[in-house]
Amino acid sequence: MHATHLCCPRCRWETELKLVYSCERCGFSLDVRYDYDSVDKSALKAAFSGGRLWSFRELLPLSAGYGPLTLLEGGTPLLPSVSLGKSFGFELLFKDETRNPTASFKDRPNTVGISMARQFGAKAVAIASTGNGAASISAYAARGGMPCYVFVPEHTSASKLLQIRSHGAELVLTPGDYSASFAAAQDACLREGWANMTSTYLNPYTMEGDKTIAYELFSRLEGRVPDWIIVPLGAGAMLTGVYKGYRELQALGFVSELPRMCGVQASGCAPITRAWEENLPEVLEWENCETVAHAIADPLTGYAKDGTRTLTTIRESNGCGITAPEDDIIRHAAMLARKEGLYVEAGAASASAAAELLYKKGLAAHGQTVVAIITGHGLKENKIIGGAPDESKG
Amino acid sequence: MHATHLCCPRCRWETELKLVYSCERCGFSLDVRYDYDSVDKSALKAAFSGGRLWSFRELLPLSAGYGPLTLLEGGTPLLPSVSLGKSFGFELLFKDETRNPTASFKDRPNTVGISMARQFGAKAVAIASTGNGAASISAYAARGGMPCYVFVPEHTSASKLLQIRSHGAELVLTPGDYSASFAAAQDACLREGWANMTSTYLNPYTMEGDKTIAYELFSRLEGRVPDWIIVPLGAGAMLTGVYKGYRELQALGFVSELPRMCGVQASGCAPITRAWEENLPEVLEWENCETVAHAIADPLTGYAKDGTRTLTTIRESNGCGITAPEDDIIRHAAMLARKEGLYVEAGAASASAAAELLYKKGLAAHGQTVVAIITGHGLKENKIIGGAPDESKG
Numbered sequence: 001m002h003a004t005h006l007c008c009p010r011c012r013w014e015t016e017l018k019l020v021y022s023c024e025r026c027g028f029s030l031d032v033r034y035d036y037d038s039v040d041k042s043a044l045k046a047a048f049s050g051g052r053l054w055s056f057r058e059l060l061p062l063s064a065g066y067g068p069l070t071l072l073e074g075g076t077p078l079l080p081s082v083s084l085g086k087s088f089g090f091e092l093l094f095k096d097e098t099r100n101p102t103a104s105f106k107d108r109p110n111t112v113g114i115s116m117a118r119q120f121g122a123k124a125v126a127i128a129s130t131g132n133g134a135a136s137i138s139a140y141a142a143r144g145g146m147p148c149y150v151f152v153p154e155h156t157s158a159s160k161l162l163q164i165r166s167h168g169a170e171l172v173l174t175p176g177d178y179s180a181s182f183a184a185a186q187d188a189c190l191r192e193g194w195a196n197m198t199s200t201y202l203n204p205y206t207m208e209g210d211k212t213i214a215y216e217l218f219s220r221l222e223g224r225v226p227d228w229i230i231v232p233l234g235a236g237a238m239l240t241g242v243y244k245g246y247r248e249l250q251a252l253g254f255v256s257e258l259p260r261m262c263g264v265q266a267s268g269c270a271p272i273t274r275a276w277e278e279n280l281p282e283v284l285e286w287e288n289c290e291t292v293a294h295a296i297a298d299p300l301t302g303y304a305k306d307g308t309r310t311l312t313t314i315r316e317s318n319g320c321g322i323t324a325p326e327d328d329i330i331r332h333a334a335m336l337a338r339k340e341g342l343y344v345e346a347g348a349a350s351a352s353a354a355a356e357l358l359y360k361k362g363l364a365a366h367g368q369t370v371v372a373i374i375t376g377h378g379l380k381e382n383k384i385i386g387g388a389p390d391e392s393k394g
Numbered sequence: 395m396h397a398t399h400l401c402c403p404r405c406r407w408e409t410e411l412k413l414v415y416s417c418e419r420c421g422f423s424l425d426v427r428y429d430y431d432s433v434d435k436s437a438l439k440a441a442f443s444g445g446r447l448w449s450f451r452e453l454l455p456l457s458a459g460y461g462p463l464t465l466l467e468g469g470t471p472l473l474p475s476v477s478l479g480k481s482f483g484f485e486l487l488f489k490d491e492t493r494n495p496t497a498s499f500k501d502r503p504n505t506v507g508i509s510m511a512r513q514f515g516a517k518a519v520a521i522a523s524t525g526n527g528a529a530s531i532s533a534y535a536a537r538g539g540m541p542c543y544v545f546v547p548e549h550t551s552a553s554k555l556l557q558i559r560s561h562g563a564e565l566v567l568t569p570g571d572y573s574a575s576f577a578a579a580q581d582a583c584l585r586e587g588w589a590n591m592t593s594t595y596l597n598p599y600t601m602e603g604d605k606t607i608a609y610e611l612f613s614r615l616e617g618r619v620p621d622w623i624i625v626p627l628g629a630g631a632m633l634t635g636v637y638k639g640y641r642e643l644q645a646l647g648f649v650s651e652l653p654r655m656c657g658v659q660a661s662g663c664a665p666i667t668r669a670w671e672e673n674l675p676e677v678l679e680w681e682n683c684e685t686v687a688h689a690i691a692d693p694l695t696g697y698a699k700d701g702t703r704t705l706t707t708i709r710e711s712n713g714c715g716i717t718a719p720e721d722d723i724i725r726h727a728a729m730l731a732r733k734e735g736l737y738v739e740a741g742a743a744s745a746s747a748a749a750e751l752l753y754k755k756g757l758a759a760h761g762q763t764v765v766a767i768i769t770g771h772g773l774k775e776n777k778i779i780g781g782a783p784d785e786s787k788g
Contacts, residue, residue, distance in 0.1 A: 050444050052471070071735055072471035072490070077446070079466055082537060096466070099493055102737065103773060135737075143476060143735030163772065166731040337560040341465055341537030343496065343529075378557065379497060379773040 002038050003061035006030040006204055009309070017061060019120045019195055021186075021202050029201035029309060031244075032061050032208055036251045044252070048219040051075055053108060053212050059248060060112060060208055068115045069144040071101035073108055074212055078220045078371070083339035084352065088359035089366040093226070094352075095213060095373045098344065102163075104295070104376035105238065106136035108213070109206030110197060114140045116205040117195030124149060124194040128178065128185040130156050130164075132295055132376050133199040138169035149194065151185040153177055179301040200235040201306045207241040214245025217371060218254065225257045227368035228319075228358060230351045232375050233263040233272050234298035236310025242373075243313050259371075261319035262363075263310060264354035266293035266346075267326055271300050272307045276314060276321030283307030292326050295347030295376050320363060324353040332356070333378070343378035351375070396432050397455035400424040400598055403703070411455060413514045413589055415580075415596050423595035423703060425638075426455050426602055430645045438646070442613040445469055447502060447606050453642060454506060454602055462509045463538040465495035467502055468606055472614045472765070477733035478746065482753035483760040487620070488746075489607060489767045492738065496557075498689070498770035499632065500530035502607070503600030504591060508534045510599040511589030518543060518588040522572065522579040524550050524558075526689055526770050527593040532563035543588065545579040547571055573695040594629040594692075595700045601635040608639025611765060612648065619651045621762035622713075622752060624745045626769050627657040627666050628692035630704025636767075637707050653765075655713035656757075657704060658748035660687035660740075661720055665694050666701045670708060670715025677701030686720050689741030689770050714757060718747040726750070727772070737772035745769070 006015050008023035009031050015024070023030060039058055047055040053074030054060070062068055076099045085092030097105035114137065117125055124147040127137050134150045141148035150164055154173040161171060174184045182198060189196040196202055217226065225246070231239040239261050249255045265273040268291030275283040286299035300307045314321055333349035336342040351372035358364040401408050402417035403425050409418070417424060433452055441449040447468030448454070456462060470493045479486030491499035508531065511519055518541040521531050528544045535542030544558055548567040555565060568578045576592060583590040590596055611620065619640070625633040633655055643649045659667040662685030669677040680693035694701045708715055727743035730736040745766035752758040 072473055075469075077466035083539075096495070099495070101490070101493070101735070103497065103771065139731075139735040139737060141735075142732050145477075145733075163737055166728065166737065166772070167735065168732040334560065337533075338536050338562040339539075341495070341533040341535075341561065343533065343557055343560060377497065377773065378560070379771065 001062065001064050002034045002036070002058065003032050004035050005033050007033045019117070019122060020204070021196060029306065030204040032204055034059065034248070036248065039252060041252060048215060050219065053111060053209065056212050056215050059215070061205055062112070062115050063119055066115065066119045068111060069118055069140055070111050071107065071139065071143060073100045073111050074216065076100060076216065078217065081340060084335065084355065088355065088364070090359070090364050091369045092355055093369065093371045094340070094342065095217065095371055096342070097373060097375050098348070098377035102132070102136040102139050103380060104132040104136060105373070106132045106199065108209035109199065109237070110136045110140050110209065112209035113195065113197050113203050113206040114144060114146070118144060118146070120195070122193060122195040123147070124192070125197050126151065126185050126189050126194045127197045127199070128181040129199060130160060132380065133197070134169070135163045137197045138164045138167035141169065142167040149188065151181040151188070153181055182302060199237065200303055201237050201309055207237050207244065210238040210241025211245030211248070213373065214242045214249065218249055223255065224369070225255050226259050226371045228262050228364050228370040229259045230262045230264060230354045230358070230370065230372045232293070232296045232347050232350045232373065233265050233310060234296045235300060235303070235306040236263055236272055236313070238373070239263050239310055240313040243317055258317060261314050261317040262322060262354055262358060263314050263319070264322045264324050264350045265296060266291040266329055266350055267323050268292070269297045269299055270323040271304065272310050273321035273323040275307065275311050277323065283311050293329055293346040293350050294381065295345050296350065322354045322357050324350045324357065328353040328356070337378070342374065344374050345376040345378055345381045348375045395456065395458050396428045396430070396452065397426050398429050399427050401427045413511065413516060414598070415590060423700065424598040426598055428453065428642070430642065433646060435646060442609065444613065447505060447603065450606050450609050453609070455599055456506070456509050457513055460509065460513045462505060463512055463534055464505050465501065465533065465537060467494045467505050468610065470494060470610065472611065475734060478729065478749065482749065482758070484753070484758050485763045486749055487763065487765045488734070488736065489611065489765055490736070491767060491769050492742070492771035496526070496530040496533050497774060498526035498530060499767065500526045500593065502603035503593065503631070504530045504534050504603065506603035507589065507591050507597050507600040508538060508540070512538060512540070514589070516587060516589040517541070518586070519591050520545065520579050520583050520588045521591045521593070522575040523593060524554060526774065527591070528563070529557045531591045532558045532561035535563065536561040543582065545575040545582070547575055576696060593631065594697055595631050595703055601631050601638065604632045604635025605639030605642070607767065608636045608643065612643055617649065618763070619649050620653050620765045622656050622758050622764040623653045624656045624658060624748045624752070624764065624766040626687070626690045626741050626744045626767065627659050627704060628690045629694060629697070629700040630657055630666055630707070632767070633657050633704055634707040637711055652711060655708055655711040656716060656748055656752060657708050657713070658716045658718050658744045659690060660685040660723055660744055661717050662686070663691040663693055664717040665698065666704050667715035667717040669701065669705050671717065677705050687723055687740040687744050688775070689739050690744065716748045716751050718744045718751065722747040722750070731772070736768065738768050739770040739772055739775045742769040
């Protein structure tokens with residue numbers, strides 16, 4: 001285990017590895033840091049030859065004496081596009097995160113986050129979410145025999161909570177909208193010592209799960225670095241996580257280039273990509289969030305600074321933000337099903353829509369390699385691809 | 395490619411590799427045969443070190459000049475039970491087939507079946523199914539740009555066909571029950587030259603996909619053969635396929651032992667396991683099929699001989715048939731979600747229910763290894779685990 005401490009990427013404040021959710025000096029989110037010089041690179045090469053998420057344990061923060069709480073997540077396929085990529089003239093590859101245990105990428109951050117929570121002796125986990133994040137963490141908590149508290153707005157329909165309830169998670173209904181649930185989860189965690197697994201930059205360990213996507217891409221592409229990686233954004237921790245993974249590969253001497261990161265949001269809720277398009281210094285909260293892409297619909301109310309962190313990563317990587325029109329997203333969900341054999345949720349279809357926009361804007365050139373991350377399975381929101389509207393969050 | 399011909403396992407009639415659905419002498423289903431002596435065993439050893447279904451191409455029937463039609467299926471995890479196995483006193487392992495592209499094991503038989511259909515020049519594929527089989531084959535057909543005809547009873551609710559429709563498959567509504575759809579699909583395939591992918595023993599190539607489960611178990615267990623493998627049964631081609639995989643491993647000198655095969659059906663539709671329990675020479679059709687385990691509800695109307703083939707395999711393997719009470723299945727679906735973190739469809743929960751019955755009947759002994767095949771994801775039938783009834787077939 002080579003993780004050494006937590007560090008604030010904004011003001012450089014440092015602290016030991018523990019359950020803490022923000023910089024005590026400036027209030028920003030925190031990052032896990034490693035001593036890369038001590039990593040056994042030949043052992044790592046074996047891990048890169050395949051395997052699932054925990055085969056990268058050398059670069060994860062779990063202490064040697066602790067076992068991971070795992071459902072054997074990760075190791076997802078990289079599927080070449082057979083149709084869309086051809087019309088764009090570049091190599092389009094789908095990183096199929098629907099193949100994780102609970103059918104979305106959230107299993108990556110959560111397996112690391114809950115394993116660390118267990119290491120630190122947390123008695124329970126909590127999350128503010130009604131969607132993929134909650135379904136995922138409730139499955140892991142069930143497997144680990146840990147209580148799990150899911151904070152949701154009080155008017156959330158019972159039907160969309162079926163999967164969460166079946167894992168035995170406790171629902172905490174809060175008055176008001178999602179922001180109120182977010183705040184209530186945060187308060188309860190600080191008060192009770194529960195580990196907060198809410199899918200933002202809040203928990204510094206979850207991004208360590210996201211970054212393993214970079215390792216798997218490195219492995220599957222045999223060291224070749226994609227020109228672009230397209231990531232659907234809620235708060236955007238996955239985008240920053242994947243980029244962190246590549247920066248680590250660079251620090252370890254495995255790659256020299258870095259990919260350009262493309263973040264995509266739906267036009268009905270696009271605080272981060274709007275800030276990129278308007279060249280704002282900071283991300284602002286989004287008002288009147290209304291989109292078909294529920295899994296990535298995050299207005300960032302109360303934590304716009306998380307969006308700013310994602311915006312910073314996009315700029316660092318010489319990447320771009322893309323706002324995908326709602327109609328494009330629906331059209332791409334249908335195209336993925338009809339032309340590629342992929343049945344995905346609308347949030348995931350936004351990655352495919354962004355690939356088309358990278359092509360139309362001339363940002364991805366002929367012969368380049370573009371990876372689109374397919375974040376969640378269509379079975380999670382059958383009605384959208386079939387035509388009728390649905391609702392889901394987080 | 396080492397496949398040599400098709401052979402009738404009952405009367406030994408032989409024919410070349412082609413699209414044919416029954417023995418022209420006795421009417422039984424057919425089997426793909428190989429020349430095992432010509433297989434390069436060292437190349438095979440590399441395939442066994444991991445990878446997905448088509449890494450076992452040496453032992454699959456696709457000719458060298460043809461590419462597989464694949465969504466990168468297989469390579470699914472073998473997840474140790476953390477709760478149930480402990481109370482039974484044996485090592486219980488879940489082979490998690492929900493991690494396939496369309497979230498059920500059907501992607502294995504279908505990727506091989508449709509790849510062979512393409513090799514033989516079939517212009518389209520067809521299936522009689524309203525459930526996992528149809529969802530799977532329509533995804534593959536979409537990816538391959540092949541027309542796909544799905545035969546369903548005319549009163550099937552539109553909502554359960556959403557996934558199938560979204561892949562662009564053509565629905566053919568037939569008057570009467572599932573048997574009528576089965577017959578209509580068969581007629582249309584013979585008339586039009588479409589490849590019939592109906593999930594029974596009809597298509598001799600699909601079982602070649604099922605058998606790869608054995609190879610993966612061999613690989614993951616590092617050569618150790620499980621004492622028992624539990625397979626939920628519709629017609630039971632998967633059970634015979636997995637056993638065939640182990641017999642091939644024996645023929646190739648990789649294993650000396652064979653596993654005992656346990657087939658499980660739900661008490662509301664149990665033609666095969668009833669025949670085993672009553673020690674009948676042949677399986678009889680089931681009347682008034684009514685079960686919560688829709689994915690394995692097959693009364694075998696019109697093809698009871700397929701059930702007899704499965705029964706024969708169970709007997710050959712010194713295995714057993716288990717009829718799981720409906721209440722046990724519902725209880726196990728809930729237990730898997732609450733104790734193991736696995737969200738599965740009722741048909742898959744029957745495998746867990748069977749593990750408990752193997753324990754109670756004293757058939758699986760202390761310290762033995764039992765593999766339960768988890769056939770399909772709970773997202774496919776949310777309502778059952780949540781409490782309310784649902785409907786699905788095939």
